[in-house]
Amino acid sequence: MNTAPPNVFALVDCNNFFVSCERVFNPAIWHKPVAVLSNNDGCIIARSAEVKAMGVRMGAPLHEYRDILKKGGVHIFSSNYQLYGDMSNRVMAILQGAVPEIEVYSVDEAFLKLSSLPPVKHHDEYTHYCQRVRQQVFQWTGIPTSVGIAPTKTLAKVASHMVKKTPGKSVVNLCSTEAQIAALARLEVEDLWGVSHRFGLRLRKLGIGTALDLRNANPKFIRKHFGVVGERIALELQGTSCLDLSRAASKKSIMASRSFGSLIRDKADLREALSNHTARAAEKLRKQGSAAHGFGVFIRTNHLRRQDPQYRGTKMVGFDIAVNDTPTLIKAASQLLDELYRPGFNYKKCGVFLCEFTPEDEQQGHLFAALPDDASRAHSARLMDCMDDLNQRMGPGTLKFLTQGVKTKQNWQMRSQTRSPRFTTQWSELLEVM
Ligand SMILES: [Mg+2]
Structure with missing residues (x-):
């Protein structure tokens, strides 16, 4: 059987x-x-x-x-x-x-x-x-x-x-059903997947304290009080599968940002940090086969430092023809920074975001925008392919743009005092056995 x-x-x-x-x-x-x-x-x-x-x-x-x-x-x-x-x-x-x-x-x-x-x-x-x-x-x-x-x-x-x-x-x-019942009897309802603290409190008010109580509750009653999401959890606890594997949906926006390890005042440092965030975001964008119409940059001070004057700014650009090549995006980031930057502030964090994606192979032309000719587009796509491939095989940052900076100790980098070597992604940090 x-x-x-x-x-x-x-x-x-x-x-x-x-x-x-x-x-x-x-x-x-x-x-x-x-x-x-x-x-x-x-x-x-x-x-x-x-x-x-x-x-x-x-x-x-x-x-x-x-x-x-x-x-x-x-x-x-x-x-x-x-x-x-x-x-x-x-x-x-x-x-x-x-x-x-x-x-x-x-x-x-x-x-x-x-x-x-x-x-x-x-x-x-x-x-x-x-x-x-x-x-x-x-x-x-x-x-x-x-x-x-x-x-x-x-x-x-x-x-x-x-x-x-x-x-x-x-x-x-x-x-087996017996094993399920034994396990659910010993589990608090808040420990269930999908049950938040607040959801748990509401369940308890109705006398449902353990996962087994929820399993044994009438699904119609649960649906009335907690909607389909609650009903689905109850059914899943009874062994009726309602949630299948979810296919990895490609992202609808991509963000790359970091807090600095120390406060930054200099525009050149911000430019270097933003160039690095842009390169990382653009690589992710290409990896999922998308190109973006929207691109934005933000910079901000540390609001917890009361003694400091505060500033935060965000600016976006729209591209008529969606882009995913790093040089175009780095150039845009740099122009946006010129518009955003104010001297005299202690900056704590900066970042970039990409949005409004289209598949890179279905680029729509634009009535009033000049479409880059096919040869130059193909050239830039090959360059990006080659760069992604090299960085994948030889380690991130093997090939990068000059605006991303070349100093080994960059002012804007995170504090990371006790990081172990990147054993599997940097040739220079491989494990050595004496
Ligand atoms: Mg784990």
Whole structure:
């Protein structure tokens, strides 16, 4: 008899992802307490199990916990997004090879549609399959993962939550109704995927305190009080799949911005920072095959510094013919900065954004705008292709524009005092074994 439900999803979650990435290349911190900091070294955004056990909460400001961390001998790292992004791509590529249908849900999580594999006789086979997949991910990347399996995405999230609460477990399978009921009885309703704190309070007022209460509630009653979104969660908890994998929709706008590691007064520094943000945003735009009609720049001071005069400014341009080549956009950013910049302010942050996209191969001409001739467009497209390819293979920033700056220490850069080497994306930072 076939006991597997019609739809089966697995949620694969990388354990303490940023910490795990740091540990892959640094055996000295295996089994040691490790924490990773946010941009500009402000807050703690990833904690190893040892650091969680010290009572350091997620998002805690570094300065409040400095003593505790020091006493506990915690190894602290600035965030290394090049390393984490690259490791994430490697993990996702392995998962993509393991199952025909997958949804990359975040940098460290993916839903796999196990029912897109050849049919199985018993749902236990999925557990064994996922064990093998996570072994492969660990063997090929060094990243430990945990897996929750269930007939709906909401229940797969519950299963994944259970894995983390059960020491020694790495895969939890909630395909059977008995297992689902046991798990939901022990879960507070606010811990469900899609249930916010406020939503939880309203549910509690109606006597629904656990996930099991919500599962057992009358769907019509839930729909009346909480609309289709609430009803969908209740149905998903009963094992009726309402949420399929969502295909990666291409973005409708792209933003690139950073706070500076120190305050910036100089226009030349702002220009350099904006050129770098523009280059990054344009690369993302080309990667999704889009071109943009809208482009904007913003600069601002730090509103928390009461002693400083305050200023913030945003300016946009519209292109009649959508663009995605870096030089055109850098030139626009520079012109916008000339209009925005006011001397005498301490600037804290700047950024660029792109919007109003069209597919790059369906460029509409414009009645009154001169269309660049085909030869020059093809030339610029080839140049950008070549640049993206080189930067992909040799590391970000291998080939760049002069306005992006060439100094190794750039004033506008983020504070990042304890970043580990970018082991997998910069040839000059490869791991050396003596
Ligand atoms: Mg995770």
